[in-house]
Amino acid sequence: MSVAPKRENYDVVVIGAGPAGLAAAATSAKAGLSTLLLDENIGPGGQVFRAIASTPVTERNQLGADYWVGADLVQSLRASNAEVIHRATVWSLDRNLDIAVSIGGASAFVKAKRVILATGALERPFPIPGWTLPGVMTAGAAQTMLKSSALVPDGRTVIAGQGPLLWLLAAQILRLGGRIDRILDTTQRGNYFAALPHAFAFLTSPYFAKGLSMMREVRAKVQVVSGVTELAASGDGQLASVSYVAGGKRETIAADLLLLHQGVVPNVNLAMSAGIEHRWDDLQLCWSPVLDASGNSSVAGIAIAGDGAGIGGASAAVVRGRIAARAAVEALAPASAAKLPAMATLRSDLAKAERGRLFLDTLFRPAPQFRIPSGDTIVCRCEEVTAKDVLDSVAIGATGPNQLKAYRRTGMGPCQGRLCGLTVTELMAGARGKTPQEIGYYRLRAPVKPITLAELAAVPKSEADVKAVVRG
Amino acid sequence: MFKRSEQDKRPQVQIFVDGVAVAARQGDTVSAALLASGVDARRSTAVSGAPRLPYCMMGVCFDCLVTIDGVGNRQGCLVPVAEGMQIEIQKGKREIGK
Numbered sequence: 001m002s003v004a005p006k007r008e009n010y011d012v013v014v015i016g017a018g019p020a021g022l023a024a025a026a027t028s029a030k031a032g033l034s035t036l037l038l039d040e041n042i043g044p045g046g047q048v049f050r051a052i053a054s055t056p057v058t059e060r061n062q063l064g065a066d067y068w069v070g071a072d073l074v075q076s077l078r079a080s081n082a083e084v085i086h087r088a089t090v091w092s093l094d095r096n097l098d099i100a101v102s103i104g105g106a107s108a109f110v111k112a113k114r115v116i117l118a119t120g121a122l123e124r125p126f127p128i129p130g131w132t133l134p135g136v137m138t139a140g141a142a143q144t145m146l147k148s149s150a151l152v153p154d155g156r157t158v159i160a161g162q163g164p165l166l167w168l169l170a171a172q173i174l175r176l177g178g179r180i181d182r183i184l185d186t187t188q189r190g191n192y193f194a195a196l197p198h199a200f201a202f203l204t205s206p207y208f209a210k211g212l213s214m215m216r217e218v219r220a221k222v223q224v225v226s227g228v229t230e231l232a233a234s235g236d237g238q239l240a241s242v243s244y245v246a247g248g249k250r251e252t253i254a255a256d257l258l259l260l261h262q263g264v265v266p267n268v269n270l271a272m273s274a275g276i277e278h279r280w281d282d283l284q285l286c287w288s289p290v291l292d293a294s295g296n297s298s299v300a301g302i303a304i305a306g307d308g309a310g311i312g313g314a315s316a317a318v319v320r321g322r323i324a325a326r327a328a329v330e331a332l333a334p335a336s337a338a339k340l341p342a343m344a345t346l347r348s349d350l351a352k353a354e355r356g357r358l359f360l361d362t363l364f365r366p367a368p369q370f371r372i373p374s375g376d377t378i379v380c381r382c383e384e385v386t387a388k389d390v391l392d393s394v395a396i397g398a399t400g401p402n403q404l405k406a407y408r409r410t411g412m413g414p415c416q417g418r419l420c421g422l423t424v425t426e427l428m429a430g431a432r433g434k435t436p437q438e439i440g441y442y443r444l445r446a447p448v449k450p451i452t453l454a455e456l457a458a459v460p461k462s463e464a465d466v467k468a469v470v471r472g
Numbered sequence: 473m474f475k476r477s478e479q480d481k482r483p484q485v486q487i488f489v490d491g492v493a494v495a496a497r498q499g500d501t502v503s504a505a506l507l508a509s510g511v512d513a514r515r516s517t518a519v520s521g522a523p524r525l526p527y528c529m530m531g532v533c534f535d536c537l538v539t540i541d542g543v544g545n546r547q548g549c550l551v552p553v554a555e556g557m558q559i560e561i562q563k564g565k566r567e568i569g570k
Contacts, residue, residue: 002558039530042501042552054499056480087550122532134491134514134525134533135473143476143531144549149497149504154475158555176477237514237523257473381527382534384519414545415535450545 002096004108005101006083012328013099014082015090015270018046019314020167020306021118022073023321028116029082031329031336036110037077038088038101044074046120046306048314051148051280062175063147064168066210068316075320080155092446093274096312102347107459114301116320117271121264121307124286125423126161129188129232131133131260132381133352135239139261140167146273155256158230158242160184163263163364164211167302182253183218184244185226186262188367198359205356230369258424262366262376266308274442280437284362285371286422293347293461294327295320303327311361315353348378372426379427380420382413387427394431395464401425401442414450417442434444474507485558489513495557502548502559503536504528511536517567538562544570 014025017039025037047054049070057063077084085103085273092100097112104393123138130136131394139159146150148360152173157180159170161271173180218224230245233255243252265286268278268345270297278287288310295303303324323346330337373379385408390398395409401417404410410424411417417424421442429439482497489511498503503526506513513522515537526536529549536548541558544566549558 040550042499051499056482056497056499057477058481121532123528130528132522132524134523137526138528142525145507146530149500149508150477150480151474151508152477153473155473172549178475215536328516383521401526412539414537415532418532452486 002084004106005036005110006086006104007034007036007110009111010034011112011332011435012036012114012116012325013038013094014116014118014264015039015099016046016120016306017041017044017084017086017307018118018147018306019048019070019073019317019342020120020308020312020321020324021046021116022070022077023318024116024118024305024325025079025082026073026466027325027340028328029324031325031333031340033329033332033336034349035080035082036112037082037084037087038090038099039084040089041450042086044077044084044086045114045146045318047072049073050144054306055147056150056392057147057176059175063172067147069314073090075078089449091271091449091451093270093302094446095299096331100446102449102455105452105455107451107455109296113332114303116295116321116324117304118306118317119267119270119300119308121311122418123261124217124263124265124371125394126260126262126370126379127379127423128260128370129373129377130239133137133233133239134237135235136233136257136258136260139166139259140264143169143172146178150176152176153257153259154179155180156186156254157257157259158184158255159259159261160186160228160242161261162187162366163261164207164360165264166261167211168216168260169259170222171214174218174221180222180257183222184231184246185224185225185245185413186228186231186367186370187226189227191363191365195359198362202359205358207360220424229367234415258349262370263364264307264311265422267309267418268308268441269418269444270298271302271304272307272441273446274302274446276302276304278441280312281422283365283419285365285426293457296327303416310381312354312357316357319346319353321352323350327371349396352419367410371423372430378415379423380408382415382419383409385410385420390424390427391431394428398428399432400428401438402440404428405442411442414431416448418442424443476482476508485555486512486554487559489559490561496553498553500553502538502540502546502551502553502557504549505553506538506548506559513561530559532567539570542570562565
């Protein structure tokens with residue numbers, strides 16, 4: 001059923017078919033480079049344009065104009081010669097630009113002259129008491145179901161957190177006839193003042209008018225509680241209630257569904273496993289790769305585009321994809337670069353797309369109590385390790401996330417730290433009086449997603465490979 | 473917890489959840505179909521046996537692990553439903569032979 005790559009060697013391999021990957025692959029293929037686009041999902045779009053080619057939501061205005069931009073990107077890709085494989089999970093990328101990809105339970109291997117990583121973002125962990133209970137999901141999860149299956153919440157639903165996605169999701173749920181009982185806004189009051197110096201750029205960016213009208217639309221229909229400083233989910237094997245503190249007053253409401261969101265962070269696993277240098281970003285509170293102006297990373301031949309390069313949003317991701325692809329074309333087929341938009345034009349497009357970002361990052365910088373939990377709140381969902389477990393380990397000598405694995409197995413479950421890594425870094429940094437940069441992150445290695453031993457064992461082996469491990 | 477919008481005109485696909493027929497729609501992922509069906513789709517974790525449902529729906533959290541057509545530990549949020557698909561709610565670790 002699944003199709004393996006047609007060739008063993010490509011000029012450019014793009015990983016991820018979200019805004020950046022779609023734009024990068026189309027640009028590279030149109031310039032005549034042999035291009036392979038590998039994507040883990042069922043169809044193109046990534047998260048922001050999820051199910052763009054298949055959504056059952058036919059009322060276009062319900063998803064909003066920004067969503068349908070994705071259709072043009074897909075059309076442009078399909079008009080190119082790029083080879084596209086979906087349901088393809090890249091599990092290894094190394095410094096030689098050798099790529100291992102799992103497709104339909106079998107692994108294939110390809111080599112690239114240039115790799116463009118467009119693995120995007122994931123939602124920041126939101127480790128509150130009870131966040132592992134059935135009935136607690138991310139806002140992005142609800143949005144994924146809304147876009148790809150036209151599913152909306154119909155039980156008692158609470159949305160909690162902060163950031164533009166939260167309001168967009170709420171508006172979309174209401175437009176599709178779904179139910180929201182209450183929105184709990186966790187934006188810190190002090191952030192409004194901190195963001196003020198960046199307000200001018202924001203007010204003159206497209207975010208402003210869109211954001212304002214969406215918030216108005218939602219507030220007209222849903223009770224919004226702002227200044228929420230504490231949040232907890234509880235229930236016996238299933239979410240039953242959400243309790244919160246706002247303005248010093250505690251309240252508990254019955255709920256069937258709690259949707260959490262406090263922004264997105266780069267999905268670093270594949271990039272870090274390839275040995276790409278990352279630095280702690282103190283404003284966005286996450287790891288971001290060290291890149292030059294064309295998206296080139298510290299590993300020769302690998303560029304990163306889109307939110308994996310640092311959170312910039314969908315419009316910026318598209319431009320970053322084009323910039324990275326243009327840089328690849330300049331390197332591999334300079335004569336073809338003349339056909340593409342000039343780098344100066346792309347860079348000014350990027351500056352335009354990034355306008356207002358600093359304001360959003362400052363305003364929606366999540367509060368410490370929602371990033372750094374305490375007591376028996378679960379930090380590592382896979383291995384079920386609590387904040388207290390982590391702190392106890394620090395007290396008896398665990399120095400950083402990698403040592404902590406030996407103490408508690410944090411980050412060693414199937415998600416490979418995606419849902420606990422940032423929390424562990426910040427928690428240990430706080431406990432040891434160090435910066436997150438000093439504490440560091442999990443050392444990530446291939447396979448970056450679990451594959452079976454049977455799949456590994458079925459990989460073609462040369463005589464030299466066998467000799468390397470067989471005795472005698 | 474979730475309901476389908478009336479504008480969804482996709483054809484139905486029949487899947488089986490622990491042997492019971494469930495109506496899904498073409499293009500649903502296994503996880504979306506389970507959450508839409510109203511059946512108790514809670515898996516239990518390998519570590520403590522705690523009940524869980526999908527959390528991220530985008531392939532990163534692994535709380536949607538499920539047995540599909542006899543193969544355990546599949547990420548239900550990344551697999552589209554197919555006619556006649558056999559789903560088993562996975563309790564605990566993946567079993568040997570699955």
